[in-house]
């Protein structure tokens with residue numbers, strides 16, 4: 736269904752698994768899509784995977800406020816307005832315990848996952864106002880609603896964007912600008928691939944197979960399964976949804992993690 740006909744969307748972190756799948760889903764639904772990432776080479780490769788005429792790329796680092804304003808302006812100048820922004824760029828950082836986490840890396844994770852989202856919202860809102868409304872979708876994580884091992888700044892930043900989302904949703908509700916978070920569980924992307932390799936360089940597949948047993952559905956999500964939720968929240972199909980935390984995790988958070996029968 737062409738739920739995004741004549742709409743203009745931006746996806747950050749678009750060179751990654753979830754971002755590329757989201758750009759594809761939006762393009763298939765009729766939207767013009769600006770794919771944003773700081774990895775220029777990976778972004779060009781991702782663009783080639785997405786079918787659609789009104790798809791363009793912009794290389795930008797979401798931690799640089801001027802670059803965030805530049806990608807937002809570029810989408811508006813190219814297609815005449817803005818309707819939806821998927822703030823999806825993110826990093827896991829690395830696995831260190833609470834006590835050992837390097838401060839520089841801590842700050843970097845917070846800068847990308849939290850402050851980059853704030854910059855993105857601030858740049859987008861004036862343009863959404865000009866359209867009389869729109870949708871902002873932030874990629875959080877199951878770690879935005881619960882904790883995990885060895886990833887303090889990741890968990891902190893993914894919780895923080897829930898707070899940003901709730902404040903923004905409340906402040907913007909009467910202007911028709913909706914703001915929601917998506918909380919993916921284990922999803923088969925480069926980000927998880929890095930974690931598998933870190934945990935066992937000789938046999939990353941064994942790590943993935945073990946992790947896959949964690950959610951009750953006993954498998955990873957494919958990026959498109961997360962992208963479908965992004966598309967729903969970006970589109971007018973979710974017209975009464977704002978301030979919401981939308982989980983797509985194969986039942987992970989529903990399960991308390993105890994022994995199984």
Ligand SMILES: NC(=O)c1ccc[n+]([C@@H]2O[C@H](COP(=O)([O-])OP(=O)(O)OC[C@H]3O[C@@H](n4cnc5c(N)ncnc54)[C@H](O)[C@@H]3O)[C@@H](O)[C@H]2O)c1
Nearest residue numbers: 748750751752753773796797824825876921922924925926
């Ligand atoms: N894969 C999972 O299991 C999972 C689970 C929960 C949440 N998430 C979240 O989903 C989002 C997308 O991750 P993914 O799984 O597709 O991983 P990915 O590594 O494939 O994609 C992340 C993308 O973000 C880009 N990026 C990182 N820092 C950036 C910056 N400063 N400026 C611009 N771009 C930057 C990377 O270049 C990369 O292309 C992230 O926010 C991640 O935290 C992923």
